[in-house]
Amino acid sequence: TMVNKMLMGPIVVKLVQQEKLEGDFRFKHMQIRVNAEPAAFFRAGHVEHVRTDRRLQRLLRTQRELMSKELWLYIGVNTFDYLGSILSYVVIAIPIFSGVYGDLSPTELSTLVSKNAFVCMYLISCFTRLIDLSTPLSDVAGYTHRIGELRETLLDLALKSQEGEIQDESTWDLARAPGWPAVEPTGTAFLLEQVCISTPSSNKPLIKDLSLKICEGQSLLITGNTGTGKTSLLRILGGLWASPLGSVQMLTDFGPHGVLFLPQKPFFTDGTLREQVSPGLLCYAGSTDDERIMRFLELAGLSSLVARTEGLDQQVDWNWYDVLSPGEMQRLSFVRLFYLQPKYAGEVCPVRARVSQALRVYVKLPIFFFFFFGHAHSMWKFPAQGIEPTP
Structure with a gap:
């Protein structure tokens, strides 16, 4: 038991750590595969x-x-496996060569050697089997420890659920900013000429002969039914898809002071709250930067998120897609826009999104936007150019 404990103790601790890190790596790999398109939009x-x-x-x-x-x-296991038979004869050889059994005849001495060899080999064999258990027992101990941690976590979640500690989505309390700023176009972000859009796996065109110019100071609303090519157009502009026909020119930079894309599915990485505000881009800690982030979180109605994460730079081990509601994910995307302050922003709003709330956030931004929405025909009351593709 003492030998097994000495051999197994350090291994169990490392095995638990190795299993945890392997699970973290597999989860990260899966997260990238599932969120490949949002990550590509953010150049992350x-x-x-x-x-x-x-x-x-x-x-x-x-x-x-x-x-x-x-x-x-x-080394210990194999030593006892192969040294047992040798050790049995070494043990019996000591009294024989020291003359203890010098009065015995050769026949009696041979019988004595056989009996002692059998007893020694049997005892060593039993001890070897105990040592051999160290390898599977160390694996079982490590797996049992991980399963025990999982059970404790699940029980803790069950207790919290019974106590009603799971927070619901907070209410949206943003007020609409007065007046859309009247700014004359001073530059061009995208220039499309006779573009034909189709999915990479199909030759069926979604949009034909599209010519479009997106400039500063112009808001663009693209509405239409499902399957008319709204998201596909965003992928073309973001460089994720190539247009088989026509010309697509991006005449601005990506990121702050350039263009930022908000895909239909928000993108969140693992890490701190600060890293969610600026995924794929540098985000520095500091009093000025902290004040900006806190102000934008308050503007989007997410001040409680700082308390849940215990600060902007506190590492969390949860999946942001699991702990945030769809509304909170949408608003955290708005915080990202507030923080980065691009000149242009393109977004596909899902059907379930509350358009009036989205627009109340957009009109607060001191920047220029072009929008991509879904079925929101009610948005035509906002100052913007609009097109409606048809299949």
Whole structure:
């Protein structure tokens, strides 16, 4: 028991850590696969690569440490496996060569050696089987510890659910800003000439011969039924798809002071609240920066989110898609717009989105926008140019 404990103790701790890190890496890989398009819209490939590689390096480092500790376990196991038969004869040879059994005949001495060899080998075999249990027991102990942590977490969640501690979506209390700013166009962001849009897997065109110019100071509303190509047009502008015909020119930069895309599914990475405000871009800690983020969170009705995360820079181990409601995810995307302050922003609003609330946020932004919405014909009352593609 003492030998098993000495061999297994360090391995169990490292095995638990290795299983946890492997789960984190698999989850991160799955998260990138599921959210590949939103990440591409935010040009977050490099940042996500760095974060994923960091998780992979931690996992590999832990696996190397685990293998180095398992080496001593396997050395001990195999030593007792193969040394048992040799040790039995070494033990009986000591009294024989020291003359203790010098009065015995060769036949009696052979019988004595056989009996003692059998007893020694039997005892060593039993001890070897106990040592051999160290390897599977260390694995079972590690898995049991992980399962125990999972059960404790699930029980804790069940208790919180019974106590009614799960927070509902907070109410939207933003007021509409007065008047849309009248700004004359001074530049061009996108220039489309005779563009034909179709999905990469189909030759059926969604939009034919589209010529469009998106300039500063102009808001553009694109409405239409499902399947008319609204999201496809956003993918063309974002560079995710290529147009088989026509010319698409992006005449501005991506990011702050340029263009920012908000896909239909919001993009959130793992990490702190500050990193959600600026995924894929640099976001520095500091009193001035903190004040800006806090002000924008309050403007979007998400001040309570800071308390839930215990600060802007507190690492959290949850999935943001699980803890935020659809409304909170939409508003956190607005906070991202407030913080980055691009000249242009393109978005596809899902059908379930509350358009009036979305517009109340948009009109507060001191920047120029072009919009992509779904079925919201009621938005024509807002100052904007509009087009409605038809299949």
